[in-house]
Amino acid sequence: MHMADALISPTVGFTMMSVTAGVAAYSIKKIQSDMDEKKIPMMGVLGAFIFAAQMINFTIPATGSSGHLGGGMILTALLGPYAGFLAMASILLIQALFFGDGGLLAYGCNVFNMGFYTCFIAYPYIYKLITRKGLNSHNIFIASMISAVIGLQLGAFSVVLETLFSGKTELPFGTFVMLMQPIHLAIGIVEGLVTASIINFVWKARPELLEKVAASESFGTLYLNKILKGFIVAAVIVGGGLSWFASVNPDGLEWSMQKVAVTTELSTSDEMHQIFSIIQEKTALLPDYNFKGTEEKTVSENENTWPSVNIGTTVSGLLGGAMTFALAGLIGLIVNLIKRREDVSASK
């Protein structure tokens, strides 16, 4: 479920980054106030555990295939939602930096999709609700299963929305949802089963680990309201502040709004787009650089308005692109040659 940078527009990326930063700041504040200083290394170690556990292949019965763990629910059940969310954020940052799983720009989206729903929705409203009368293996099983499935379903739906708002793929909303939700239902069931087995094992071997977390957190609707308020404020500020970016970018929110909400383009951004086009036209080095007679005719009138493919530019771009590559290769070759000479002279 890791989203790559390539699927994200800067507007969506930065908006989600600030929303995630808001939730993380709130979590930090909460764990600082009831700080058990042993929790910091514990968070680190459990984060590393999830990292390692994600590599365990669990055989899925009757299918012959195997799946792996997401780990959000285990972190929350053992650390509580705030520390769990922060531990998940660390894991995802390391995965993005060292393994290219998810990207830096998509980091906020990934933490939100994989951390927020499990820690702040599934855990307090499903897991805690089912286990409120006391822990036993039956309760733990049902609570883990349902919260893992719901957490993953919400996360997957979030991926769909973020991708559509970024407008990087052609997938229509309905198709994308129909692709994502059933796949993540299957993954969620495996995740739920594995999570339930692990939490049950820990509960039988060391019940105090789970009981401590269960006793330390009292959940009401208050903290969620605060988070949601912060979420809305951050989204409005960042979304509003960066909307100019979406307007210059012919591929931003508007396309997806049209696709998703069946609304027409906002007139203001259309004007903005025109203004920017005029500025760009005036400042362009090669304003009329185009292949004559290759105007796109097969694309219908309304599709051609925005976004459009300029074939003339594409063809010229291919040639230019090839030259760019050639130039890049040449530079690489020259630098390498110089370096080799330097090495040889240094060894002499």
Add this chain to the structure above:
Amino acid sequence: MTNLTSALYNIRLLDDLAKKNTPIHALHPLVKLLTTVIYLAVVMSFGRYEISNLLPFIFFPLFVTLFAELPLMPIVHRLLVVLPLIIGIGILNPIIDNHTVTILGANFSRGWITFLSLSIKCILSVTVGIILIATTGIDRLAVAMRMLKIPKIFVLQLLLTYRYITVLMEEFLRMSQAYSLRAPEQKGISKHNWGSFAGQLILRTFDRADRVYQAMLLRGFSMEYNVGRIEKANFKDFAYLTGWCLFFVIARIYNLSLFLDSLISGVVK
């Protein structure tokens, strides 16, 4: 992530690369982080149909790789692992977007253009991410994060997670080898052992965390993670940041590929 040994190898390789002594490695970590984030934002701001505009952005990872003396193969290897995910999503574009466009006399689905654009963006973003960590290292990156006022708890926790990963993966490797030797011809861990296998690892983890924490306290740990002294940003750092930002802005506004094409065509004529 393919498997444990390759993950461990990858982490250690990137750690080793980050210790090199090149002009790029010597740059201030915050400068490198900011340049990378700006680069990503600019590259991702291009529309779905942009291809030629994106190509000049290859110069940034190219220059950094060359001057930081990074080996190409590990980066290519990472790309090969990550690219199929993007291809999986992008390959539907040509099927869904059935508008045809004519390029050089041949008819193509317009989706191919978006697919190619998506793939280029993926290659560029994954590459710069790996380059950032391979030239900076997690410790120095943590310093940059602290400078950006990211709370100490989060940064400390991140560094501890990173440090524990190798410890835990080695622990897991031993367990998994022992299990697979006792369960030949079996793919993965059987469902009867899910709880006990991962649960055992978790319990060992808790005990280990406790021991590590006690050891840290005995060595004077006071919620600080010291990474040594980081020099203040100097002229070279500012020049690096402004130079690249200038390039990104120019390449974002003007199509440098077209410019190059016209320049060379002009010279040839």
